[in-house]
Amino acid sequence: MPQVTLSVNGKSHTVEIEGRTLLVELLREKLRLTGTHVGCDTSQCGACVVHIDGESVKACTTLAAMCEGASVTTIEGLARPDGTLHPMQEAFREYHALQCGFCTPGMVMSAVDLVQKHPEGLSEAEIREGLEGNLCRCTGYHNIVKAIAAAQDVMHGRRETIAAAAQ
Amino acid sequence: MYDFTYTKPSSVADATKLLAADPDAKFISGGQTLLPALKHRLNKPTTVVDLTGIGEMRGIRREGNTLVIGALTKHVEVETSAEVKAAIPALAQMAAHIGDTQVRNRGTLGGSVSNNDPAADYPAAVLGLGATVVTSKREIPADEFFLGMFTTALETDELLVAIKFPIPEKAGYAKMRNPASRYVMAGAFVSKGPQGIRVAINGAGPCVFRQGEMEAALAGSWSPEAVAGVKQNPEGMNGDIHGSAEYRAHLVTVMAKRAVASAG
Numbered sequence: 001m002p003q004v005t006l007s008v009n010g011k012s013h014t015v016e017i018e019g020r021t022l023l024v025e026l027l028r029e030k031l032r033l034t035g036t037h038v039g040c041d042t043s044q045c046g047a048c049v050v051h052i053d054g055e056s057v058k059a060c061t062t063l064a065a066m067c068e069g070a071s072v073t074t075i076e077g078l079a080r081p082d083g084t085l086h087p088m089q090e091a092f093r094e095y096h097a098l099q100c101g102f103c104t105p106g107m108v109m110s111a112v113d114l115v116q117k118h119p120e121g122l123s124e125a126e127i128r129e130g131l132e133g134n135l136c137r138c139t140g141y142h143n144i145v146k147a148i149a150a151a152q153d154v155m156h157g158r159r160e161t162i163a164a165a166a167q
Numbered sequence: 168m169y170d171f172t173y174t175k176p177s178s179v180a181d182a183t184k185l186l187a188a189d190p191d192a193k194f195i196s197g198g199q200t201l202l203p204a205l206k207h208r209l210n211k212p213t214t215v216v217d218l219t220g221i222g223e224m225r226g227i228r229r230e231g232n233t234l235v236i237g238a239l240t241k242h243v244e245v246e247t248s249a250e251v252k253a254a255i256p257a258l259a260q261m262a263a264h265i266g267d268t269q270v271r272n273r274g275t276l277g278g279s280v281s282n283n284d285p286a287a288d289y290p291a292a293v294l295g296l297g298a299t300v301v302t303s304k305r306e307i308p309a310d311e312f313f314l315g316m317f318t319t320a321l322e323t324d325e326l327l328v329a330i331k332f333p334i335p336e337k338a339g340y341a342k343m344r345n346p347a348s349r350y351v352m353a354g355a356f357v358s359k360g361p362q363g364i365r366v367a368i369n370g371a372g373p374c375v376f377r378q379g380e381m382e383a384a385l386a387g388s389w390s391p392e393a394v395a396g397v398k399q400n401p402e403g404m405n406g407d408i409h410g411s412a413e414y415r416a417h418l419v420t421v422m423a424k425r426a427v428a429s430a431g
Contacts, residue, residue: 133267
């Protein structure tokens with residue numbers, strides 16, 4: 001059986017796969033990192049979004065074999081080892097940017113990529129457009145957008161904490 | 168998805184040899200169309216040949232009055248390239264609105280053009296700019312490349328390596344997206360340049376096509392008003408639950424107007 005060697009959340013793994021194994025299957029079934037969700041499995045909903053070498057991608061539409069040598073970050077890799085949440089996670093909590101929570105890992109991973117790509121800052125309309133590839137069926141978009149707007153201020157060093165951004 | 172053997176050659180010659188030896192093998196680059204198709208078991212390749220290790224298929228460079236874009240160039244790279252934005256801003260803008268961010272981070276120019284989905288964006292740019300498709304065997308003018316729904320002039324073991332876009336004086340693209348799927352219901356890519364005046368229509372018919380009457384109208388006067396009076400014949404347009412042939416034919420004129428307006 002073929003193997004793939006990749007880094008996931010900073011740790012190197014060599015995993016036996018089939019040619020058809022998807023990245024999301026490798027993450028969930030081989031590494032038991034079940035924070036990355038499979039929603040639609042048709043690359044529309046974005047629940048499976050992870051970062052490959054810093055770029056957000058849909059893990060349900062990426063072959064595991066094509067990730068040889070790649071550096072993958074999943075939702076489990078965002079918080080610091082001491083448990084301190086990433087500002088985006090903190091903002092989602094602070095703004096109640098989730099209801100059932102199913103879409104949340106993908107939303108957070110897409111949002112982190114979106115904010116990192118736009119150090120100049122994003123308007124509300126730009127945040128909404130940037131979430132084109134993520135669906136929330138609880139329709140909780142308003143608070144998700146507010147959370148991302150707050151998190152970008154902290155991520156770009158314009159405010160120190162999410163709580164400060166909330167005021 | 169049926170299982171297959173995965174392989175990753177490092178040159179165009181090695182990749183095409185694999186396809187020549189096994190017609191049931193398939194090329195993959197971004198996989199944003201192929202993988203969903205394989206999940207539906209619409210295809211059963213014996214081998215999936217990963218092209219992403221082939222350096223000669225990468226890169227964006229200007230050669231005189233031509234922009235050469237490697238087939239492996241991702242949509243996000245076209246969207247953000249200073250070279251593309253300077254030479255053909257309409258192309259960068261078009262790339263910025265393909266699918267969503269995650270699709271643009273994986274999907275490639277070569278994959279989109281080789282697949283020739285009627286609702287894809289890139290075929291309209293290739294035909295609308297009168298580009299030349301560079302393959303592992305030859306160079307094919309856009310007018311001879313797109314043959315029908317999901318059908319191109321590419322042979323089984325022929326690989327799309329790059330596309331040469333002539334730099335136009337003016338170019339513009341407009342599309343109406345399906346509100347749910349975001350695929351193109353009808354789009355128009357218009358240009359005026361070394362390849363003359365061209366109007367390519369995507370999404371509306373089974374394959375991207377040139378709208379000759381609109382080209383003639385624009386030759387008389389390059390203005391949105393010039394195409395506003397040209398009606399697209401609904402015969403042969405796509406009709407489905409998302410929109411009738413008549414509706415798509417109507418959209419063709421509206422999108423052409425908007426494309427000319429955006430070209431300036």
